[in-house]
Amino acid sequence: GAVVSQHPSWVICKSGTSVKIECRSLDFQATTMFWYRQFPKQSLMLMATSNEGSKATYEQGVEKDKFLINHASLTLSTLTVTSAHPEDSSFYICSASRGLSGANVLTFGAGSRLTVL
Amino acid sequence: SQQGEEDPQALSIQEGENATMNCSYKTSINNLQWYRQNSGRGLVHLILIRSNEREKHSGRLRVTLDTSKKSSSLLITASRAADTASYFCAIQGAQKLVFGQGTRLTINP
Numbered sequence: 284g285a286v287v288s289q290h291p292s293w294v295i296c297k298s299g300t301s302v303k304i305e306c307r308s309l310d311f312q313a314t315t316m317f318w319y320r321q322f323p324k325q326s327l328m329l330m331a332t333s334n335e336g337s338k339a340t341y342e343q344g345v346e347k348d349k350f351l352i353n354h355a356s357l358t359l360s361t362l363t364v365t366s367a368h369p370e371d372s373s374f375y376i377c378s379a380s381r382g383l384s385g386a387n388v389l390t391f392g393a394g395s396r397l398t399v400l
Numbered sequence: 401s402q403q404g405e406e407d408p409q410a411l412s413i414q415e416g417e418n419a420t421m422n423c424s425y426k427t428s429i430n431n432l433q434w435y436r437q438n439s440g441r442g443l444v445h446l447i448l449i450r451s452n453e454r455e456k457h458s459g460r461l462r463v464t465l466d467t468s469k470k471s472s473s474l475l476i477t478a479s480r481a482a483d484t485a486s487y488f489c490a491i492q493g494a495q496k497l498v499f500g501q502g503t504r505l506t507i508n509p
Contacts, residue, residue: 289442317497326403326488327443327499376442387497388433391442 285311287379289392296367297400303363304395306377312357313379317389318350321374333360367399404432404472404489404500412506419476421503423489424469432465432472433490433497443488446474479507 286309296302306316314335319327331352332340339352349371351363364371374396378389404425413419423432431450435443449456449465449472456463462475476483484507489500 287442324504326501329496329498332496374440378443387492388445388448389435389443389497390445391435393442394440396440 285379285381285390287313287377287390287392289377289395291395292393293396293398295398295400298368299366301363301365302367302397303361304375304377304397306360306362306379306392308358308379308390311379311381313360314357315380316354316360317378317380318352318360318362319376319378321376321394323374327376330362364397367397369399372397372399403498404491406487406489406500406503408503409501410504410506412508413479415479415481415507415509417479419479419483419505419507421474421487421489421505422471423473423491423500424471425489425491425500426470427491427493429467430492430494432463433492434461434463434472434474435488435490435499437486437488437502439485446487476505479505481507481509483507 288307290305316333318330321327330345333352333354335354341347354360376394378391404423407422433448434446437443447458449463460477465472486502486504488502490497
């Protein structure tokens with residue numbers, strides 16, 4: 284079945300540093316990947332849609348200069364949290380669309396827990 | 401809001417009992433999906449039901465969709481301890497998939 288690998292699974296960084304999270308589709312090509320943010324015991328908030336070879340589409344309220352997304356190949360999308368602050372601490376999850384007969388069925392990575400000190 | 405609303409927010413039952421979770425939404429949809437999330441992990445797709453379908457089964461899962469009431473339900477029969485997780489409905493309109501708040505299901509052995 285479709286597998287999405289996300290790395291790192293957890294990261295702790297100092298305030299002001301940048302953190303990169305990778306999302307790879309291992310056995311299928313993903314022209315579109317999605318990045319979500321999830322707070323404890325809450326739902327997933329879509330941050331941006333990452334399209335291979337083009338600029339990401341950000342949701343309203345998400346700072347594109349803060350959350351840099353790069354989708355350079357059909358199997359890799361990266362999210363970089365720049366100049367991270369404690370309020371950026373969260374669980375970030377990527378997903379890739381398998382495009383099942385026009386339906387947007389998503390395969391998720393295992394998530395990355397970011398803690399900014 | 402396009403987001404689905406789930407009910408109940410939390411559900412605790414004994415192993416072997418059936419668990420029912422509901423999802424209501426406000427907009428027109430292309431399809432509705434259910435996902436499961438174990439604590440601190442990513443989501444796993446369980447089942448998809450299209451807007452022209454009324455019921456689907458997958459193993460111990462049964463999903464219904466009532467587009468006139470804009471609601472869906474997920475039934476897990478003969479629950480097991482391993483079913484403990486959060487369950488999210490997700491509605492797809494034109495393109496994006498929007499997730500509900502989720503139901504935290506606890507199965508007590």
